[in-house]
Every structure is written in structure tokens, then in C-alpha cells.
Amino acid sequence: MAIVIKLTFPAGRYHATPWGRHVNEGVPEWPPSPWRLLRALIAVWKRTCPGFSESQVRRILEPLTQPPRFRLPRHSVAHTRHYMPWEKKGPADRTLVFDTFVCVDREEPLLIGWPDADLSADDRGALAKLLDNLSSLGRAEAWVQAELAEQVFEWNWEPAGQDDTSPVPVLCADPTSAFDGEHYPTHDPNKLKKGLKPDERLFDCPRWHLCLDTQTIQGRRWPRVPGAVWVNYHCLAETEPATKACSPRRTMPTIARYALDGPVLPPVRLTLSLAEDVRRALMSRYQKVKQIQQYGRTHTPNAERFTSRVFSGKDERGRPLQDEHAHAFYLPTDEDGDGRLDHVTVYAPGGLPGDEVRALDALRWLRCGDLDLSLLLVGLGSEAEFRHTRILGLSTAWISVSPFLVTRHLKRRGRKRDPREFFDTPEGRMEFVKQVLREELGRRGLPGDQVEIEPLESVGAHPALRPIEFRLQRRKPGDNGSSRPRGLFRLRFPHAVPGPIAVGHSCHFGLGLFLAEKPLEIKEVGH
Numbered sequence: 001m002a003i004v005i006k007l008t009f010p011a012g013r014y015h016a017t018p019w020g021r022h023v024n025e026g027v028p029e030w031p032p033s034p035w036r037l038l039r040a041l042i043a044v045w046k047r048t049c050p051g052f053s054e055s056q057v058r059r060i061l062e063p064l065t066q067p068p069r070f071r072l073p074r075h076s077v078a079h080t081r082h083y084m085p086w087e088k089k090g091p092a093d094r095t096l097v098f099d100t101f102v103c104v105d106r107e108e109p110l111l112i113g114w115p116d117a118d119l120s121a122d123d124r125g126a127l128a129k130l131l132d133n134l135s136s137l138g139r140a141e142a143w144v145q146a147e148l149a150e151q152v153f154e155w156n157w158e159p160a161g162q163d164d165t166s167p168v169p170v171l172c173a174d175p176t177s178a179f180d181g182e183h184y185p186t187h188d189p190n191k192l193k194k195g196l197k198p199d200e201r202l203f204d205c206p207r208w209h210l211c212l213d214t215q216t217i218q219g220r221r222w223p224r225v226p227g228a229v230w231v232n233y234h235c236l237a238e239t240e241p242a243t244k245a246c247s248p249r250r251t252m253p254t255i256a257r258y259a260l261d262g263p264v265l266p267p268v269r270l271t272l273s274l275a276e277d278v279r280r281a282l283m284s285r286y287q288k289v290k291q292i293q294q295y296g297r298t299h300t301p302n303a304e305r306f307t308s309r310v311f312s313g314k315d316e317r318g319r320p321l322q323d324e325h326a327h328a329f330y331l332p333t334d335e336d337g338d339g340r341l342d343h344v345t346v347y348a349p350g351g352l353p354g355d356e357v358r359a360l361d362a363l364r365w366l367r368c369g370d371l372d373l374s375l376l377l378v379g380l381g382s383e384a385e386f387r388h389t390r391i392l393g394l395s396t397a398w399i400s401v402s403p404f405l406v407t408r409h410l411k412r413r414g415r416k417r418d419p420r421e422f423f424d425t426p427e428g429r430m431e432f433v434k435q436v437l438r439e440e441l442g443r444r445g446l447p448g449d450q451v452e453i454e455p456l457e458s459v460g461a462h463p464a465l466r467p468i469e470f471r472l473q474r475r476k477p478g479d480n481g482s483s484r485p486r487g488l489f490r491l492r493f494p495h496a497v498p499g500p501i502a503v504g505h506s507c508h509f510g511l512g513l514f515l516a517e518k519p520l521e522i523k524e525v526g527h
């Protein structure tokens with residue numbers, strides 16, 4: 001009965017670098033090499049099935065040293081790039097690393113078969129156990145589910161003939177030497193007498209070439225890998241490239257979270273200033289992203305001016321968008337309670353398209369007044385993925401972390417005029433601010449008519465800040481935020497509501513922002 005191994009990749013990716021290639025060459029191993037698979041099964045045996053005997057494992061693996069057939073799924077090659085710490089020239093030194101991988105459908109299996117091989121029932125059961133315990137193939141992130149398949153399939157990759165003009169080399173086990181041991185390292189007898197150091201001990205494996213560790217193979221500089229042989233393969237039928245089948249369609253992210261760092265962080269009273277600086281910096285990064293796409297470089301004389309509707313809240317002609325709250329909110333927060341801003345959340349209810357995400361990723365540093373700040377993008381996703389935070393959590397009680405500014409004037413005349421007491425006393429003017437707050441909450445779909453609003457004297461404890469201590473006026477001409485009635489409040493809703501809650505004048509720049517006093521745990525939501 002033929003032996004057929006079925007592999008599926010739950011992450012939709014296969015990460016592995018072919019033998020003899022450098023990771024930064026950007027060349028993935030495809031198809032997966034049988035040499036790699038057999039060595040992975042030996043590792044699984046020693047790690048999870050020590051009860052299997054050496055003779056039984058050899059009996060299982062010997063038929064698999066013959067060059068197999070493949071049925072490869074639809075696939076495509078992709079890569080990501082990362083600047084990793086290198087520190088060759090100093091602590092800030094970085095080096096570019098390519099992470100190349102093969103994209104496959106999560107549900108479409110890869111099949112490796114040995115049509116002429118056969119195993120006894122006990123040995124098939126032992127092989128099935130080894131495959132069941134195999135969790136990755138290639139690098140650690142190449143998750144795999146492996147099992148024995150019962151039927152024989154139509155193969156689309158097989159060993160090539162002598163006349164094949166474009167073969168693909170695949171590293172296979174050599175049936176004649178895979179289980180030999182003449183190249184397996186031995187200890188110096190003098191060292192054995194003195195005692196071995198921990199790093200000098202050999203692996204607890206049989207003395208097979210299949211068990212040679214990579215460090216030994218590379219250190220000896222052998223012209224070929226002992227126990228392995230390159231076998232040329234060719235494709236019997238072209239596999240369609242995987243495009244949309246690689247991964248399910250994803251919706252656009254709506255949340256981007258930055259962590260701030262620097263010698264000195266900005267104080268909470270500069271919430272509005274920091275938000276304006278983040279907006280300006282993101283619009284600049286967006287301009288560079290679009291210029292590179294259009295012209296292939298960032299500095300272009302008389303270049304077209306590109307405007308992000310999401311970041312700016314304006315159309316291409318500079319007119320405010322009709323949907324006034326669909327564009328980005330820039331929400332700085334002090335999340336460790338020390339009186340200084342340490343995070344910035346960019347919230348775009350209408351979604352963050354690809355070019356905006358590229359601009360977000362490119363923002364690494366910022367100047368806020370006299371402060372130089374570094375920004376680390378620590379999160380990108382939907383609101384539901386950040387419910388553990390105070391700014392995006394679920395809670396019945398919310399507390400001001402920046403002043404709420406009213407969005408309208410007192411109405412002295414007309415059918416909808418405000419009560420007379422709003423005009424005469426400080427208490428009445430505070431009731432006016434509370435009334436406008438209810439109206440703003442209602443416009444956002446929150447139960448503004450049912451909320452309990454408690455005025456607060458200050459925000460924070462390190463130090464406590466009154467509304468008058470915050471910067472309330474934007475840099476744009478004509479802004480009158482500093483002259484508007486304002487207040488700090490605690491909100492109590494009849495049921496848990498989700499964040500973010502930012503309402504009032506300049507709410508897109510961190511004013512009128514509330515944080516959950518105690519976010520509910522996700523498991524509590526259903527109770």
C-alpha cells in the first residue's frame with residue numbers, strides 16, 4: 001500500500017530557505033524537501049515519542065528515502081522586510097532582513113507520496129503518530145498539520161528525466177547513505193578522559209547522516225551534505241498561482257496605536273499640540289508615499305500635492321468632508337498615570353486604506369515643541385482587537401482625561417432657546433456644558449439622554465490638572481477653543497458602551513476624550 005503524507009498549512013504560509021542559499025536572497029524552498037521532512041520526523045521522535053525503538057524508526061523511514069512524488073497546491077511567493085537590530089556600528093544600527101515565504105490556501109493540502117513503498121500496520125500507526133506530533137516544517141512560524149492519506153492521488157511533480165531542460169533541484173535523502181555514520185562526528189578520546197563541557201556533548205540521536213546537525217555540516221565545509229542527494233524534478237501540470245486563495249479578504253484596519261519614547265515625554269496639558277503634530281507628520285509621510293509611487297522618489301520639483309482624506313478630513317480641493325466624523329481622530333493618552341503622554345491612538349471609523357497604513361508605518365519620530373520623540377507602531381487592527389485598553393474598552397463608567405469644549409453658542413431666542421438659568425450663574429453655565437455634552441453623545445449613537453454626568457474639578461493625580469491648564473486653541477487661524485465653555489466629567493451609562501469616546505470641539509485632536517474607569521473583561525461582556 002502506497003505511503004502518502006498530507007500536509008496543510010494553517011497560517012497559509014510555508015517558511016523555509018533552500019540548503020545552500022542565504023535568507024536574504026529571497027528564494028523560498030518549494031516544494032518542501034524530503035530531507036527536511038525526514039529530519040523533522042526524527043526530531044519529533046526524540047522529543048515526543050521516545051518509546052519508539054531505533055530499529056522501528058529506521059524501518060519506517062527507510063522507504064521514505066526514495067525520491068517521492070508531489071501534488072502541490074496553488075501557490076505564490078511573497079516576502080516581508082524587517083530592519084533588525086545589528087549593533088555593528090552602534091546601538092541604533094539596523095540591518096535589512098527579508099522574510100520570504102510561499103503562500104498557499106489554508107484548506108488545500110500538499111501531498112507527498114511514495115507509490116511503491118509499503119509499511120506494516122504497526123509501522124503505519126507509528127508513522128501516523130509521528131506526523132500527528134509534527135507542528136512545524138521549516139522555520140518555527142511554518143505551522144503544519146500532517147497526517148497519512150489513504151488514497152492515491154494524481155501527482156503534478158515527479159523526478160525529471162535526463163532530457164528535461166528546466167529541472168527544479170530538490171534535496172532528498174540518499175537511500176544508499178542516509179543511515180550510514182562514517183561522517184558522524186566522534187569525540188577526542190583525550191577529551192572523554194577529562195570530561196566534556198555541556199556545549200561539547202553530541203545530540204542524543206542515532207549515528208545516522210540524517211541526524212547530523214546543521215552546525216556540524218556547515219562547520220566541516222563538506223562539498224555535499226552526507227546522506228543527502230539533489231534530485232531534479234519537473235512539473236507535470238502547471239499549478240495555478242494562488243492569488244485570492246492565499247488568505248481570506250481582510251477588512252481595512254480602523255485603529256493604529258503608537259507608543260511614545262524619548263528623553264522627556266510631553267505633559268498631558270499638551271494633548272492638543274501633540275495630536276496636531278501627529279496629524280501633520282502623517283500627512284507628510286503620506287505625501288512621500290504617494291510621490292514614490294508616482295515618481296519613484298520623494299523629492300520632485302513641482303510635484304503634485306497629494307491629500308489623504310482620512311488624515312486631513314478634507315477633499316482634494318481642501319473642503320471639509322460631509323461626514324464630519326469618518327476621518328481620523330488623533331488621541332494622545334497617558335496610560336501609566338505619570339502625567340505625561342505615552343501613547344497615541346489613531347482612530348479612523350471609515351477605515352485606513354493601504355497608502356495610509358504605509359504612512360503610519362513610516363512614522364518613526366516626531367518633534368513636539370522642543371521635544372524629540374520616537375514612535376513605535378505597536379498595534380494595527382479593529383476596535384474589537386483593543387478592548388483590553390482603557391481608550392477602546394467596554395465600560396459603564398468613563399472619565400475625562402482632557403476638557404470637553406462645547407460645540408455651539410447659547411440660544412437666547414427661538415423655539416429651541418436654552419433655559420434662562422444657563423445664562424446667569426456659573427452653575428447654570430455648567431448645566432449648559434452638560435446639556436451640550438448630552439447632545440454630542442446622542443449624535444454618536446450613545447444614550448446621552450440616560451447618562452449620569454458628574455462634573456470634576458481636575459483630571460489625573462500626577463499632577464491634577466484643571467481645564468484652564470490645557471492648551472485648548474488649535475494653530476489654525478480663527479480657532480476659538482480657549483474661549484469656549486468647558487468642563488471635565490465622569491459619565492455613567494445604564495449599560496456598558498465601547499470606546500473610543502471623544503466628543504466636542506477639537507475632539508479629533510484629543511480634546512473631549514474619555515477613558516474607561518475599569519474596562520470590562522471580554523468574558524464578562526455576555527453576563
